[in-house]
Structure formats: structure tokens, C-alpha cells
Amino acid sequence: MSVKVVVIGSNGLLGQTLVNKLFNRTDYKLYAMASGENRNSKAQELTYFEINIAYFKTIKLQLNLIEPDFIINALAMTNVDACETEKEECDLINVKFVEKLAHISLELGTHLIHISTDFIFDGIEGLYGETAIPNPVNYYGLSKLKSEEAIQNILDKYTILRTILVYGKVANMKRSNIVLWVKKSLEKGETIRIVDDQYRMPTYVGSLAEACLLVMKEKAMGIYHISDRELLSIYEIAIQIASFYNLPKALIEPIHTTELKQKAKRPPKTGFILKKAIVELGLRPLSFNEGLSLFQKEM
Numbered sequence: 001m002s003v004k005v006v007v008i009g010s011n012g013l014l015g016q017t018l019v020n021k022l023f024n025r026t027d028y029k030l031y032a033m034a035s036g037e038n039r040n041s042k043a044q045e046l047t048y049f050e051i052n053i054a055y056f057k058t059i060k061l062q063l064n065l066i067e068p069d070f071i072i073n074a075l076a077m078t079n080v081d082a083c084e085t086e087k088e089e090c091d092l093i094n095v096k097f098v099e100k101l102a103h104i105s106l107e108l109g110t111h112l113i114h115i116s117t118d119f120i121f122d123g124i125e126g127l128y129g130e131t132a133i134p135n136p137v138n139y140y141g142l143s144k145l146k147s148e149e150a151i152q153n154i155l156d157k158y159t160i161l162r163t164i165l166v167y168g169k170v171a172n173m174k175r176s177n178i179v180l181w182v183k184k185s186l187e188k189g190e191t192i193r194i195v196d197d198q199y200r201m202p203t204y205v206g207s208l209a210e211a212c213l214l215v216m217k218e219k220a221m222g223i224y225h226i227s228d229r230e231l232l233s234i235y236e237i238a239i240q241i242a243s244f245y246n247l248p249k250a251l252i253e254p255i256h257t258t259e260l261k262q263k264a265k266r267p268p269k270t271g272f273i274l275k276k277a278i279v280e281l282g283l284r285p286l287s288f289n290e291g292l293s294l295f296q297k298e299m
């Protein structure tokens, strides 16, 4: 019998990537949920439900009918600066909605897989292991930490996958990411200013989606740090993107974070210790260059 999995937020970068990986697998019965029309390139073949998170009763009704083995929550307010200025909306999407998903998962005996972030940490003493003490420096990070706490308080059958600076490409994207933005700007001959004092482990969305599949396969529970394996400054990331696509590096100007005047503070250096996911899930983290190569191949 196939495993029933509901991907919530199936129009986003991770959501669509998951759908693309799962939709023709015979061992999974896939259901996709997102707001608005189905933007996935596999739109015709998908069992898709349009949802409005303000009407949770309808979502609950659908989940009751499906009785999923797994729910993967890829839905979130991911614009860090918008979360800082629109805190109420951020709470509704990133915390309250997750709380409701945890409650319905408890009622149905469903295993909830939720995605969190390196931004729950302050970035002072990265790399971080799963048991490091969170201390978010912005509202997005705080909201994601609250979502983790809600799940842990309500559920036993859960997995929280924290990840970092995700890149990739799916159909009809609403949001860009570091790789697409740097590539597009350099292709247009635009000068870009990039911070050289923030460090991240950039993660190919395919790696994160694979980790979700590994969690389902292993029925792994608890918190896992999931990213690719190379810690780089954002400036170094941009330089590697330029090298990879053979674009002019001279257009990349290094700057300091203070010059950006962003609404939300950013943690200076995150990055994860990945041992738990490697040992327990069989995760195989990529170098940034391997990630870019796989991205190009899978495009």
C-alpha cells in the first residue's frame, strides 16, 4: 500500500521540488495544497487542493478525508524583512498555522515534517549542532523558533528540518534566490553589491527535498540540520556563481552588512554541523560547486 503524503505550500521552491520528486512514485500517494492556482509544471497530473489558511476548517476537513501518513509543511512567510514589518501576518502564517497543523496531525496520528531555519540562531558562534541554544536576531527567526516549540509541545511524531539559504528553480516562481539573482544581474551586466561579512552554507533545494524523502523512508523523528556542506561568505558565494556560469566577477562589489540598511538584522555566521543527518538519515551534503552542477543538470 502506498504511503499518503500531503505537501502543504506546494507552489513554493521546496514545495514544487518535492512534488516533482514524488508525483510519479508508485510507493507514495501525493496530495498537494497551496493558495491560488496550482503553479506546478506537473499541474495536470496532481491531486491539488487550493487552500486559504484563514479557513482552517476546510483544510482540516480535507486532511480528515485523506488521513495522510505524512504532512510536509513547506508553507511559510519567507521574506525576512517583510516578517520584521508585518509581525502579525508572520505570526499567523509561521506560528498559528503550524500550531493548527500540529493539532490535526495529533488527531490523525500523522507524522508532521516541518521546515525551519538557521535564522533561529544569532550567528555568533556557528557552526551549529541540533542542540545549540537558539537566539534569533529577527522576527522571522523568532517566528520559526516559536513554530518549532509549538510542534514539540503538541506532538511526538514530528521532524523539524532546519536549513540554510536555499536555491533552485521551479515553475512560475514568486521569489528569487541568491543563485538566480546573481546570475540574472551579471548576465544583464549590472554591478551587484554583496556582503562579505555574513557566512552561510548554501543549500540546493534538491538536497533539502531529498532529506524530506530520507526522513519518510527512515521514519526519522526529532530535529535535523540539513544543508549542503560548504561554509562561504555571501560574497564568496556570488564569486563562485560567477565562475560557474562564466560571468564577470568584476561586477561583484564586496560590502559590509551595515551598508545594506535592511529592516531585519541578519545573523553573521550560521552554518551547520551535519553529522546527525549524515549518520542517521544517510544525507550526502554537496559542495557548493556540486550543488550548482546538479542544479544545472536537473534544469
Ligand SMILES: NC(=O)c1ccc[n+]([C@@H]2O[C@H](COP(=O)([O-])OP(=O)(O)OC[C@H]3O[C@@H](n4cnc5c(N)ncnc54)[C@H](OP(=O)(O)O)[C@@H]3O)[C@@H](O)[C@H]2O)c1
Pocket (backbone or CB within 6 Å): 009, 010, 011, 012, 013, 014, 015, 034, 035, 036, 051, 052, 053, 073, 074, 075, 076, 077, 078, 093, 115, 116, 117, 118, 144, 163, 164, 165, 166, 167, 174, 175
Ligand atoms: N529559502 C530559504 O533560503 C530558506 C532558508 C531556511 C529555511 N527555509 C524554510 O524552508 C521552507 C520552504 O521555503 P521555500 O524556500 O520553499 O520558500 P518559498 O518559495 O517562499 O515557499 C513558501 C510558500 O509558502 C506560501 N505561502 C506563504 N504565505 C502563505 C499564505 N498566507 N497562504 C498560503 N500560502 C502561503 C507561498 O505561496 P506563494 O508562492 O503563493 O507566495 C510559497 O509558495 C520554509 O519553511 C522556509 O522558512 C527557507
